[in-house]
Amino acid sequence: MLTVADLGIVREVKFDGDQPTVVITPTYSGCPAMNEIEQNILQKLKAEGVENAKVKTVLHPAWTTDWMTEEGKRKLKEYGIAPPEGSSADKSVLFGKPKQVQCPHCGSKNTQMVSQFGSTACKALHKCLDCQEPFDYFKCI
Amino acid sequence: MEYTLRLGDNALILGQRLAEWCGHGPILEQDIALSNIALDHLGQARMLMNYAAKQKEDGSTEDDIAFKRDIFDYHNLLLVERENGDWGKTVMRQFLFDTYNYFFYTQLLKSKDAKLRDIAHKAIKEITYHAQWSAEWVIRLGDGTEESHQRVQDSLNDLWEYTGEMFTMDAVDEKMVAEGIGVDLNPIKDLWYEKVAEILDMATLQQPEDGWMQSGGKQGEHSEYLGYVLAEMQHLPRMYPEASW
Numbered sequence: 001m002l003t004v005a006d007l008g009i010v011r012e013v014k015f016d017g018d019q020p021t022v023v024i025t026p027t028y029s030g031c032p033a034m035n036e037i038e039q040n041i042l043q044k045l046k047a048e049g050v051e052n053a054k055v056k057t058v059l060h061p062a063w064t065t066d067w068m069t070e071e072g073k074r075k076l077k078e079y080g081i082a083p084p085e086g087s088s089a090d091k092s093v094l095f096g097k098p099k100q101v102q103c104p105h106c107g108s109k110n111t112q113m114v115s116q117f118g119s120t121a122c123k124a125l126h127k128c129l130d131c132q133e134p135f136d137y138f139k140c141i
Numbered sequence: 142m143e144y145t146l147r148l149g150d151n152a153l154i155l156g157q158r159l160a161e162w163c164g165h166g167p168i169l170e171q172d173i174a175l176s177n178i179a180l181d182h183l184g185q186a187r188m189l190m191n192y193a194a195k196q197k198e199d200g201s202t203e204d205d206i207a208f209k210r211d212i213f214d215y216h217n218l219l220l221v222e223r224e225n226g227d228w229g230k231t232v233m234r235q236f237l238f239d240t241y242n243y244f245f246y247t248q249l250l251k252s253k254d255a256k257l258r259d260i261a262h263k264a265i266k267e268i269t270y271h272a273q274w275s276a277e278w279v280i281r282l283g284d285g286t287e288e289s290h291q292r293v294q295d296s297l298n299d300l301w302e303y304t305g306e307m308f309t310m311d312a313v314d315e316k317m318v319a320e321g322i323g324v325d326l327n328p329i330k331d332l333w334y335e336k337v338a339e340i341l342d343m344a345t346l347q348q349p350e351d352g353w354m355q356s357g358g359k360q361g362e363h364s365e366y367l368g369y370v371l372a373e374m375q376h377l378p379r380m381y382p383e384a385s386w
Contacts (some may be wrong), residue, residue, distance in 0.1 A: 029263055030184025059188065060259035062266060116270055117174035121181060125170060141266045 002075045004037055008067025011058065020045070021054045025063045028121040064088045065140045076138060077104045082126065084140035101137050103128035113137075142196040143216060144317045145257070146206070147359055149189030150217035153207060154367070155238060156182030157374050158225060167228050174274060178235070181267040188260045208378040212367050219358040220303040222367045229282050229289060230296035236275035236340070237300060241307045243272040244332045245324050253321035276340045283344025290345065297341070298349050305354025307333070313359075 004010050004024065011023040022041050026034050038055045045053040065084035073083035082104045100109050108130035116139070118125040123136040159179035166172025190203040197206075220238055225231045246268050249261035282293040308330035310318070317323025341348050357363070377384060 026184075026263075028181060028184060029188055029267060030180035030182075032180075059263050060255075062259075062262040115170040115174055116274060117170075117177035119173065121177050121184075121267075125173075139270075 002072060002079065004041070006069050006072030006075060008063065008065075008069070008072075009037065010041075019052045019054065020050060021056050023056050023058055025058050025061075027063050030121060063141075065138065068138075080104050080135060081123065082135055082137040084138045086140060088140050099140070101126055103131060103133065104135055105133045106131040111135075142193050143313055144323055145189055145193040145196060147216040147313075148257075149186050149193055149206070150215050151221050151238075151242075152182045152189060153186035154215070154217045154370060155221040155235075156180070156186055157370055158221065158223075159231070159235075161225055162231065171228075175231075178271050178274070181264075181271065185260070185264045185267070188263065192256050192260070204378065208375045212363050212371060213361045215363065215367060215371070216359050216361060217363075217367075218303070218306050219355050219364055220300065220306070222358070222364060222370055223300060223303060224366055226296060227292060229293035230299070232275055232278040232282060233293055233296040234300055235271070236279045237304055237337070239268065239272040239275045240336050240340075241304075241329065241333050242268050244329045244336075248324040248329065252323070257322065279340055279346070280344045283341070283346040293344075294346055297346055301349040301351075302353065302355050305351070306356045306358055309354075309356055309359075311359065 007027070009024050009027065011025055014021045014023065022045075024034070024037060024041070034057065038057070041055055042053060066088050068084065076083045082101050085099045085101055101111050101113075102109050103111050103126075106128060108128055110129045111126050112129055114125040114127050114134070116124045118136050122139060124139050125134065126137045127134045156179045159175050159182065162172065162175045163179070164172065166175055186207070187203055190206040194201040194203050194206050218238075220234060223230075223234055225234075243265075246261050246265045249257060250265060252258045252261065279293065282289040284290070308326045310326050314323055314326060318325045338348060
């Protein structure tokens with residue numbers, strides 16, 4: 001299972017005495033899952049016997065795919081979503097040079113971007129020119 | 142607070158406009174693209190309105206700011222409330238605004254206001270994608286068929302008089318710039334003209350002559366379009382004030 005920690009959404013857990021505060025940050029400004037993520041964290045902690053936990057959302061520093069763990073990238077790929085390639089510091093993609101993204105289904109690098117905007121804000125839509133399957137690519141930001 | 146509202150209102154009204162396309166895009170991928178962009182704008186609007194609500198210091202929430210203000214209290218640019226028109230017009234409006242927004246937020250990264258700076262760091266990543274998307278579409282349509290070229294040229298001619306307002310500094314802008322919080326619009330104007338000229342040239346489109354420019358949006362004087370946008374957007378929370386899900 002891909003976790004919010006794998007994605008780098010959980011930034012840190014702070015303790016004030018025995019009260020934990022889980023600090024999270026949104027991937028995209030309009031991410032509709034933030035509320036759900038917050039509720040799930042609180043529920044999970046409650047189920048584990050932590051009743052007094054708090055969740056705090058911070059904007060800065062802005063989330064980047066660089067924070068995604070290797071484990072997280074592997075899980076994404078297994079699920080059929082191509083993980084972000086390389087570092088967010090490489091802005092070439094923003095100037096019309098799409099990265100060569102590997103197809104998560106057959107492993108081919110002979111792929112093409114269909115649209116920079118996919119089924120959710122954080123993904124782009126690609127297709128594989130070898131196995132012909134469409135796939136989501138987790139945008140590198 | 143008014144400065145924060147201006148930024149938030151641009152994002153909210155443009156996001157609402159783009160959301161009208163949801164389910165009506167010319168092809169599925171572009172329907173999704175516009176909905177994505179609309180969502181980014183709405184996300185930015187929420188961050189800004191949340192901040193504006195706090196600055197108000199009267200217990201207001203972001204929802205109060207979005208749903209309980211009338212036309213004259215909205216401070217968005219006239220450009221973002223213009224009607225969607227055809228695909229070409231929506232793309233052209235987006236291009237003219239995105240290019241401005243990109244240069245604006247790049248400067249806002251240096252704001253002395255920590256909250257605006259944080260929001261800018263978040264937003265600029267999204268805005269960069271928007272600016273690239275709309276520029277590509279302007280080129281595709283301008284340098285496309287005779288029909289697409291003509292339509293997008295007509296849209297450009299129609300919308301040009303709404304671009305002047307983006308760079309007009311009023312007392313609020315001057316004050317915010319003096320305090321190191323806001324963005325000086327003069328250098329933004331030069332960058333915008335340079336970039337727009339470059340893209341229009343690639344798109345084989347004719348840049349209109351600068352003539353008389355519309356103004357007033359930032360100060361709360363709007364076109365009749367904004368009333369319809371707000372009517373649709375605010376209908377539910379105004380009819381059923383306690384509604385929640």
